[in-house]
Amino acid sequence: MPTLNDILTLLPELYLTGAVCMLLLIDVFLQADQRWVTHWLAVLVLAVTGWLVVSGQPTAPTTAFGGMFVRDGVAEVLKVFALLASGIVLVLSRPYLRDRELHLGEFYTLILFATLGIMLLVSAGSLVMIYLGLELLTLSSYALVALNRDSRLSSEAAIKYFVLGALASGMLLYGMSMIYGATGTLDLGSIRAASATSAHPTLLLFGLVFLIVGIGFKFGAAPFHMWLPDVYQGAPTAVTTFIGSAPKLAAFGMAYRLLDSGMGGLLVHWQEMLAVLAVLSLAIGNIVAIAQKNLKRMLAYSTISHMGYLFLGLANGTPAGYSAAMFYAICYALMATASFGIILALARTGFEAEEIADLKGLNQRSPWFAGLMALAMFSLAGVPPLFGFFAKVLVLKAAIDAGMLWLAIVAILAAIVGLYYYLQVVKVMYFDKPEGEPLRAQVDPSLRVVLSANALALLVLGLWWGPLLAWCQRAFAG
């Protein structure tokens, strides 16, 4: 029987579950033109959940339901930023969805369920919980990608995502079963303790490889990245914005739980694998992005490369490295919402604004949005003094501290290549003549405010990153 303590520990997740169900019911009774009620209720639910997460945060890590659920500093930081990212996505998406008759209650419910999945995933204390959270997140995501049922591209993307996701899921489960076979437990803490004395070390290591494949797929790290460009491009931009932001925090949480909490004893083994994945991701992501003409696709490859940087921090395998990686994940989530947000802001009925050429001469049409996009691009490229620069510095330092200087050098070379395609966007916006129909940015005030705040945060946090980094470091200190 669950105790009161269990319930209180799980209160934000329980509240979110209840609220989503209520929202689903409320939405049924609303007309299409009253959808704004659902919208703002969903935002409110996210805000309240965030408040519950922060206000109820225990001083020391607490577990519930016999160790299935862990509430610690890492979970708190990741949840707060996942809720923030989801909230930003909701606000940015509304005008886009409304223009395309996709403004459905399902969108909100699915996003909230996915967010719930993220929260469970990052708080997982056992393999079962990991799997549960992951499936809740990915199943919601598959449905979200297919939101625009009439679009061939959208459906194709959903199918690809689903099939490959199932494959990855299967591998992950297979790996989990091997680990269970080797250690006889599903609890992450016990796995870590048992791994040192396991009677089947080879089996354990094989299990680890399969776990890494699952993690790599979730991150979109090469060579498990193939789904990512197609899904990013095929999904409605609003959904892409979501998939590009909050789930990356979840992926980090999952990797941390599995690799550190569970397989921390095998650091030397997974460190090398992550390094290999990092190099492949950095190379493939940055190089192929150059050849892209579609902005969403280019950003997809950019995501792949950024996951490579994130792995630099993870592979360090110490609290300093994890906090650098988490800092990077937060940074990336905010950069993703900002850059996709610009596409959302510029798109309108019958026009997606997703080709790089669509941004030609944006500065003359809409200098404010061009400036925000430039901020996002410079931050993605890692130009000082923006947020992305300090995040990169931290993960590079983590890699060097871990004795992987060669990896840091590869990452810096990759960043130089990456500069090219980010600056390409800036060049197109500022130096090319506008073509075709004039671009008209969305005038929705909430979108403008949130998008501006989001992009400017990249500058502000670049100048004033101390407190956030301190928070990340505190999370791993305990």
Added chain:
Amino acid sequence: MTLSQGILLTIVLAPLAGSLLAGLFGRQIGRAGAHTVTILGVALSCALSCYVLYQLVWGGAPTYDQNVYTWFEVGQLSAHVGFLVDRLTAMMMVVVTFVSLMVHVYTIGYMADDDGYQRFFSYIALFTFSMLMLVMSNNFLQLFFGWEAVGLVSYLLIGFWYKRPSAIYANLKAFLVNRVGDFGFILGIAAVLYWLGSLDYAQAFQQAGRLEDLTLTLVPGHPWHAATVIGVLLFIGAMGKSAQVPLHVWLPDSMEGPTPISALIHAATMVTAGIFMVARMSPLYELSETALSFVLVIGATTALFTGLIGIVQNDIKRVVAYSTLSQLGYMTVALGVSAYSGAVYHLMTHAFFKALLFLGAGSVIIAMHHEQDMRYMGGLRKYMPVTYITMWIGSLALAGMPGFAGFFSKDAIIEAVGASQRAGSGYAYFCVMAGVFVTALYSFRLLYLTFHGKERFTVKAGHGAHHDDHHHEPGVLAHPPHESPWVVTLPLVMLAIPSLLIGWPTIGPMLFGDYFGRSIVVGEAHDVLGELGAEFHGPLAMVLHGFTQWPFWIAFAGFAVATYVYLIDPAAADRVRRALKPVHELLSHKYWIDELYYAVFAKGGVRLGRAFWRGGDAAVIDGAIDGSAALVARAAATLRGLQSGFLYHYAFAMIFGLVLLLAGFWLFGHV
């Protein structure tokens, strides 16, 4: 009575404030506003400088040596702004601000029709600030700042008429040649820091004794004394700034700038910075006979050989420019024989009469509607009497007529060289003696060609009055020449007074007395001025004695030759030119030094640059960059092809990745 920091700061900052106001708000405050603020700033500075001099000389104020602002401190090294104000500094301050003030006033008339009026005032006020920073510095770093700042303003002003290709060529040349000198200078400063451990004058001089035993060996078996290395390196800086052979080539070309700055920067003040610097460093130079001999020989060569070029120049400003080179050579010679006070004293008198000559030349140029060629002048004395008389005073001072300012200083230098035993002093003595003849010759040639004889220009009414247009027909004027306005003639008169009289009261204390006190250090063994001082019995006696000495008669010979050739029998000039054709060729081509530099350094530099460009840039760097870019592009195209869109390809990639990890693990893992 002590000097106040507030007054010293005001002296420095008043011209800067004027410069900033005129430069940044020139459009708002207009022409009159620009010249008012800068003149007020410089006048304030000048008045306070005089007060500081008064305090030091008559008020008994002690030397001021304090830091005003600390820039940074790193370990032992501290960089700061500070002032060292002793009598040497105070004299320089008065000369700089006084000449600058005169030039400011003069500029109102000279630049009246120029579009860059405010810009010009801003520049010359900025120059005054920089020069004051240079002379008032108490450390090498600030000295270097002032040194470069005056160089910058000089560069800007030579190229003031930036649309003229010749001006741009000249300022680039000045810039490049000064780079050479400054390279030596900064090496010298580095050597001071390395061996003496401080950039402060006071501390460095205190430690100077350490240099005795230190050597530097670049060529094995030939160690150099540290003092010699420092002395020569710092002097290379002075050679650039003070235009000594072989770095003198920029100064004649700098005459492309407007005449007021030729007077202020390229005659009276900036070019003497090198002289001042060496005098300031006398405690270091006294340690090295070798460095001083080097200084002596360079100075003597400059004094004679650049003066010779002046004889064959036809451009009125260039004659004065070569005369400046020659006089700077005299000052350098004085430094070389340890007569630092003599050098600084000549610096002061020269500042007055050379500024006068330049401004007078400028006045003539205004009257001639910006014609500078003396072959189209003549007979101007009846048109412009004030300019005529003041130019005569300046020329007599330059030629060393007993009683005029230049006589006292130049005579002292010549006698000091005669009394010196230093290696090279024999050669130097010959050069300065011969230089006296040359000086008189070109000075009176200039006067005769300009003011005397027949008019070699015609006045044609209706000819367009183009002021700074050089394309008009030579020797044809739209209006008859006329005397310049009072803003031009007033500075001439104001400068003529010290040119005439300054020697009388100053020669005793400055040269043979203890005016400079401990500012200038001269070793017992080579105190030539001290020896001469024993025979000094007042200025009047010196003047009377001067008439019986060789220099006077040599100068008289120069005067006589000039009078015969250019006044009495003008055809003689052509005969002499034909008779001495090779010599004339040599001089009019300035010993082909410009051509040599052009062929060796300029062309060589271009060739070297091209080689690096072709070999280094185009082949290696561009090749590597373009090559890697092409490689990335190819890789992008190839890898992009992998993203086929087929689901089974994607799944295969994942399986491949899994197998890769497992295999890698199996082969290299730690199982």
